[in-house]
Amino acid sequence: MFDTVLVANRGEIAVRVIRTLRTLGVRSVAVFSDADADARHVREADTAVRIGPPPATESYLSIERILAAAAASGAQAVHPGYGFLAENAAFAQACADAGLAFIGPPASAIELMGDKIRAKETVKAAGVPVVPGSSGSGLTDAELAGAAREIGAPVLLKPSAGGGGKGMRLVRDETLLAEEIAAARREARASFGDDTLLVERWIDRPRHIEIQVLADGRGNVIHLGERECSLQRRHQKIIEEAPSVLLDEATRAAMGEAAVQAARSCGYAGAGTVEFIVPGKDPSSYYFMEMNTRLQVEHPVTELVTGLDLVEWQLRVAAGEELPFTQDDITLAGHAVEARLCAEDPARGFLPSGGTVLSLREPRGEGVRTDSGLSEGTEVGSLYDPMLSKVIAYGPDRATALRKLRAALAETVTLGVPTNAGFLRRLLAHPAVVAGDLDTGLVEREADSLVPQDVPAEVYEAAAAVREAALAPSGDGWTDPFSVPSGWRLGGTPKPVAHWLHVAGQDPVEHRLGSGVRAVTADRVSVTVDGTRHTFHRAGDWLGRDGDAWQVRDHDPVEASLTGAAHAGADALTAPMPGTVTVVKVAAGDRVSAGQSLLVVEAMKMEHVISAPHAGTVTELDVTPGATVAMDQVLAVVDPDETPDTAEETP
Structure with missing residues (x-):
């Protein structure tokens, strides 16, 4: 076994790999960009090496800087994790050339299977x-x-390099092929540095089943069963499970053997995954x-049903060990x-989010595991992948x-950064999910x-309770009675003070506290609305409950009416998320049509097209390609064409 692994x-x-290294008594080396100087993976490693500024191309994607960090730290091996350089054949070869063990397959296998076109031809043979x-x-x-027209719509455009759904485009209308091909190439080039595409027949209501394989360097290859990965958004998996309710033992064995043959065909070694598309109505027809x-x-779901630590076996295989078990020894329990x-913020169309983690609570306990890179104070920006953590349950x-x-998921708290926890909890309760009737759509x-669609009334009640608690007499000195929001009136009936509150994406609300019992502490607030008690976690102006979270800001209607926005209503095009402007298709003074694509904003490897809300003229354009923008920042203004109702009459 290695002494030191980077x-x-x-x-x-990174935190997950470090955990296994610690269990095995292997010294761990973390690497970090300036954006991650105080990140959790840096603190948990035995030592850490700075590798560059925040952009991934100058840090985590720099082969030279990774190798220099390995040399400086005395590492004997490199674990690539997933993403970044994990499936980069040049990186695997560079490690080997530098005398480092690459904890993954040979560069030749990465190169072959990284080219989806060659991979299909190889496994088909x-x-x-x-x-x-x-x-x-x-x-x-x-x-x-x-080729797409010959196959017939619908078709799926896919980058030949990379994975994770990046650059994939489902095309149902042949007239959109040119636009979708251009977008797929752009995303593929940005994600993988290679815009080569292929096109495949789209299978309606398919299921996504993958087989985990494990191979050593001596020709032994086995599979560890399947994972069901059909619950996806934008071709990105969000829920995975093992085993799949779709497969019977005969189909499981057949798919497992096909995966083993695919691994053998490329000379594979280490842990890998063979992915299949399966018609839900005919599981025996898998591709x-x-x-x-x-x-x-x-990978954690496979670990839990097999009892194997896959990271440990990656390390053992890379160190030259032979697998001590055969296919017959593998059972799923x-x-x-x-x-x-x-x-990401489901309430804003699942756009990438960001911010500072103000309060963090991650579930633990019997049958529950959380793999996370978070800690309180973590800054979540737009430079890297949006996945923050994984919550896994076993039974x-x-x-x-x-x-x-x-x-x-109901116990999960990440106040300060909008997440999809509440959405996932509701998805897992959906009747089709509970029944196992899944497909990728x-x-x-x-x-x-x-x-x-709406913010619950108790959220505003809790927010108002927090504000009034902050203004209540402290009991340790004189309090100006006119500063206390008691609602007291000279010679009149007390009237609760109005609080103007605003949640992003919603209209401002004027809220007055009800008469129910309420309690406010440093990190909790409880209120009673219509006889029901509601308890929230709180931090700053954030409130959280059952995986959902709301940032409730104060709103001043007088100030808003006096100052307003620089540009009002639908004329102003604002950034839907913090990110980087990658494409600008127009210039100030250009005439545009309704729905015309004007700009592209990218964040966390996701593109968002900004389109003209109506026909008109671009009167202002405040950004250029490469510009970093904040959420809701004005990017451009499109003055609408005059209509008969708005045009001045000609004398």
């Missing part, structure tokens, strides 16, 4: 069924469009999609479900695991019903 990653996966689609690499836009040549985000906690059966995970179809 973890070439950040966040929850090994007898593994593949999804019908385009053939050949380096297709032009016209050739891709032609190879791709192979992820790294540890997967969802119980059920595990994982939820990915992401910095003897699926119903128990689901129940435990819902309860764990279920979340998109049901998303609106799982996001509350």
